[in-house]
Amino acid sequence: MKFNYKLQRLCGAYYGNPTTTDSYGSDGRGSGSNLLYTSNGNTLISAVSNRIQILELHSHTVRTLPVEGRSNIRCMALSPNDTILLAVDVQNYAMLVNIVRGVVLHRFKFKRKVRMASFSPCGKYIAVTHGKHIQIWLAPNHLRKEFAPLILHRTYTGQSSDVTRLEWSEDSSVIMAASRDCTARIWTVHTTYNYQPVTLSGHKTPIMAAFFAYAETGNAGTISSGNRRSRRKIDSCYTVSEDGALVTWKAQQLNSGDSKSETNEDIDLPPSADFDAQVNEAVDFFSGGAASAPSFLSKKGGAGDDFPSQGHELAHCQWSYQTRHYFNQEGSSVVAIAYNDRSQLLAVGFSSGIFGIYEMPSVSNIHTLSVGSNQLIQSCVLNQTGEWLALGCPKSQQLLVWEWRSETYIIKQRGHAYGMRCMAYSPDGVVICTGGEDGKLKLWNASSGFCYVTMEQSHQAAITSVCFANSSVVLSASLDGSVKAHDLHRYRTFKTFTSPTPVQFLSLAVDPSGEIVTAGSMDPFHIYAWNLQTGKLLDVYTGHTGPVSQLAFQSHGGTLASASWDGTVKLWDLYKGNVPTESLQHNSDVVCVACRPDGKEVCTGTIRGLLSFWDVESGKLKFEIDGRRDIVGGRKFNDRMASNNNASSRYFTSVCYSADGTCVLAGGNSKYVCIYEVSQQILLKKFQVTFNRSLDGVLDELNSKNMTEFGAVDDHTDSGDETTYNALRIPGAKRGDDGSRSSKVEVLTMQVAFSSTGREWAAVSGEGLHVYSLDDDMIFDPISLTEAITPAAVEAKLEAKSYSTALRMAIHLNEVGLIRQVLEEVPYASISSVGKTVGPEQLERLMNVVAKAMETSPHIQYYLQWCLELLRTHGLYMDKHRSSFMRAFRAMHKTVQTRYDELKTICNENRYTLDFIEDQSRLTMSTEDVHA
Template structure:
């Protein structure tokens, strides 16, 4: 890039001073929220996109999008104030509305993933529905229904939400809304066991019609595609089919109403029950339903985890299957009617089922209880997590999906570690076992136990992967085993409290252990000598970590301090007072403000960066802190969640919710619920872990484990919300031509004439005009290809690869006119130069560039096949010509011999 010159009004010398440390520090702290794994569904409704290829799922106060075709997932960057109760996506896929439990909504440009507006409906919302034409939004508002005009996502408006009309008539909470296909009417269902039909605009002589007769709450109601029938489904398993009543001779209707009937058929129809059908599922209740009008298929989810498909109006059962042990909370069907999506709140399951082939398209489930620990693989492509449910899950960091779950443990998993070499994962659990899992064959190939049963709370793996160590909470000992034989090698004693953390030195045979006895001990495990000099701290030690070079050790204690030691000299070098840094967030029962309450605030997990210059620390707080080790100063604070449904995220309590009886958020109001199953309380008093239906059911915002990726491009945190992934913000990649406003095709051609190949190529990519790109590409001298490829910014790498691949493969050359490039050797030189220059970058992002790689591979294979075909044809032609020449020579020789004889 040295041949590029730019003009800028700012003084660049102030930014690029060689003595300024801010640039390096800034790049280290430039991590942004990337994805949320470990949790796939919490509550609310799941929604398919209009093309049916992706599904939107509420995950706490965020929305995750699962692409079922490309097998990837991502989490939208915005957050609601509280857990999301309902979401809706416009028919054109441009506008997304997410509403939390309090009725506060976010209007989002879904394609650009940008929040456009905040709005408060002022009451809890059960359902949000766009009209089929996308012009209106219907929202439940307690016993009323509000219809709003859909805001324009392309304009900036001060008040985008305009209320069209408020509809009343129900006597209790409205549960569902369903629009008619022509968007002129909608039908609502309520807890008052009725359904009511409303028109969008007033119709002369029309009064809202009531559909009564059910004996339980009406869950949903649906129109057929021709609007001639309506189906209502109640919670007790009854399905009523409503049709137009036969006209009575004495009804008084005259022929003049025929004109009005054509305008709004649904509103002017006299509806009556034509058929009553029942699911006959004893001991179950209907929880959620959906209807696919083009195929007349009704999908029903029951409280026992069973779902069924019925063809209407005959009510013939097509399929019934049990897919979960808990009730199905939400169900959705895509536009083609092939894929069904189910969400189960209690288990955190998200399933996508193709009912015709009876196979799973997607089957994901997060940890049932809290996520305790995590570990990265050596290449940073996968993350393993362990939770209180005793399961070990391995997630792909790029796709966000869990691809293997190990459930051999019978108690909470307390620590997990990957072997530095090989595909082996180790896990320690409170069930008294340490297990080794093979990630090639996906099996538990080794189980390590102690002579007497103990609970293991910490784990460390030797750099060679041959020895593992685990610390116990009840015997205060450290056990070491051989991975090859499974035998117990040694038992290290000396601690006088539970062993909270273990770590092997990355370069040697040194093992460090932290304990609640306020000491850190460094063991030379392969030496005959057992003399250990403990490092003394002022409080119980909770976590420790070695610097990647093994020369420094960091340990955090219960008083919020982080101490650093020189391992070789055995002396303390630095001390960071971090209690004030991690403090923040006031719980609902706290007597002190967040600023004055720092008791219990400490770091329970530490992680060094790859170069050892920074330390990441997380604990019982909503913050994760990044420190500069050399200077002992805080670089940046990351807030893991802004979800007010979690305890400890608010800085100031709402005084309006604090009464004489205490905070209203802490009062158990389950006895006020209308339904019996919601009022029942079968839990043990005071249960805090192991049961999500505990009396004190508010979860706290906390981080139990933080780890840096070995590649240094990301870090992960095991938090209350799930597995949070933070990656370097690639949007800050410098592209000089973003600042140039005189970028025109004329300037590109002028750069080509001046033989500035790299400048012309980048400018052509910025304009994104294929003829200009082709001119700049073909004008590059053959000898300069390697140099230009090496200096090409990575932001254009994927475009360049695809462009060259399209020239090789005419089937993929959308803008080349479907003709193959005649410069085959030139194109091959470009591909080789790009792969040589950026091979390491592409290898680290192999999944991100998988589509471009496939395009290049297809182009190379196609070129090879065509060349081999031409060569085979040429070989046959040459063989024919050689044979003909030989035949002619033989004929001439015979002619000459005859002439000589004559």
């Protein structure tokens, strides 16, 4: 069994920070990060907790980058070429990430609060808000690790309060900053002759965003053909304040005789030509030299460019107030702004959950919609074409991508309110069902990672357990005293099971036939059994003297194992009522139980951290595994002792067997999930669920400077005042304490489960659903690989029309492009014969390549034939070893279904055209028959 599991995706929330109990920061805004689109507009980047999610909007899939920040991410910035991502967390620690490879290039820390970061359009600079200041850094120009890849270029001052928003000009020569002091300020990136920084003031509340507006000009220069070419220069700018006021500022060109500042006419100046030469020489000196300066440093835009930079243009401009508009949203404030200059669209999000799209510069309203009552919109962003608007709501962990032209949602994802509590895999491993504290049931696609169904009115209280009766029926138990059965075809509840007296259900299990449903209660300590078809209560099993924490059925025989806090595990035979109940005694409370797939062994977990393995037939204890030292780790904020001395509070709360029964997966109230080998009784591997320091219990040792006689003090909370930045926030103190109270979410694992395929497992934690899988795409297969097998040899075999040999050699080389080339050169009539020569060891790899190639290939029928022949030839073998081929089969099935849906949509939209073509072809054929 392989154990190189890697985190594939984090489900449950695709925006916001579910690790914080308070949804709003010290500035009254949400706790989520900003959203980013890539340059093509088809990929959305979102931050969840301390991780980064990449959402592919066209293929409707999501993946999680294998990097983690120190704590919750506050802001992100993406380079123009989509290769480098800058992420800054709430503790102002930043990391540069190679987004293509998913590796961290550099980590460093800012000394002040960073609210926003932005790459320049040229990609050479990174601007960050640094408290009241702005810092511009030289961005790294390599995609490799360096000792100090960032070099500080310049720090800009002048604002009297924190800077909230940055805006670059198109040529990266001018930068504008909006501040909470109700002003916006404009600087040039490099020293520019005769330019003075401009301050725009006129708002009554803090400015949330500021944007440049451009005008087309076509008389700035010529090209070799003699035609005039146009350029865009800054014509005006917009500033939007928190109270919904939008002010337009106009940049007016001064005449040659005008001056922006008073000058003394009696001062003797050198001749104009000599004076300009001296000024340019001084500018080059203080900017690092003309050789090393960017193209916009000189008056011209660069070699062969006759256009002056935007900074030089603004040096001869005077800003003036032009117009003022108000967004009529009473009782709400502006919290998120996005502007697309190419399409001249302005998207505004309000604190009431309403967002509007306006056309500039007339500020005419195009659309106004609501994402939900009292759902504060933390972030909104428009893609490059201005067609897709992405919205993020941190309180509900909701992420929306809305296409405003067709008024449809591209993506609408929402996490569980108050956290996720339980989960279950479907029998085929395709669907994951989760239940949350909000009483809702969600179904997730295991291959794409998206939630496709949310059953809103499932329960009135928290869902404590879910399980699948079969691939189309899922059951859920809740603290509201009901067990419900849900139909996955019609997505509705068709059965509700209740007890004779009101109880709270803690556990749930269904027998292998899917006919008997059992649930354990908290008080009284009974187990109830119902018939799934009729909904009739069959029996009530008594005997426990404590809450029934978990139930598990054997794979055959009808034996039910129930774990209870009374320190016993009882084995019930539901089909034979006269058989006495067998009780397995423990020395402490039992919190979890699992049955081996063959039904001959039971694994139990107690609050002492022990995993006990029992023989079902004899009822005797086989052996025990002490896991206290394996899962110990992580000192909570209020713990009085170190983590290595606090092993008594660490134990397993969930355990499950692997598909072959050789290993067990165990997780509990710790940051670790452990995999044990049963026969050898050894720990095989230990996974740490998260490294997020915003959670409680992640660090093994706390900083000694924060330990006082009154307890630990958290010094990571942001301060709005620079003078108290390093001040410790002691509870009850007036200085540095705004009176708010918030607590950290503890890191723990509520439930773990293996997929039926054995290629992935999932764990439910405070951050959501962590899905770990085996990624074999990059595994090199050296079997039967000799020096003669090379890409040149494969091409030679293709020229000789030895397609079978070429395909096997390409699969051994494990290069996707080469395998695809061989596949597409195989004649259509030879697909069947070539497919039969593929061995079982190469079949899974070939299926993955076919599925991946079919996603983008226009040869749909050709690849459909490949899929058909592979299933016809190797279908029986795949059915016998379905656990090994389930992942590849799901990928192939998903691709075929996606292409089918695309063709179906196109044909439905062009139905009448297709009917006309068909009628014309029939008419042509009948005409030819008449002439014949």
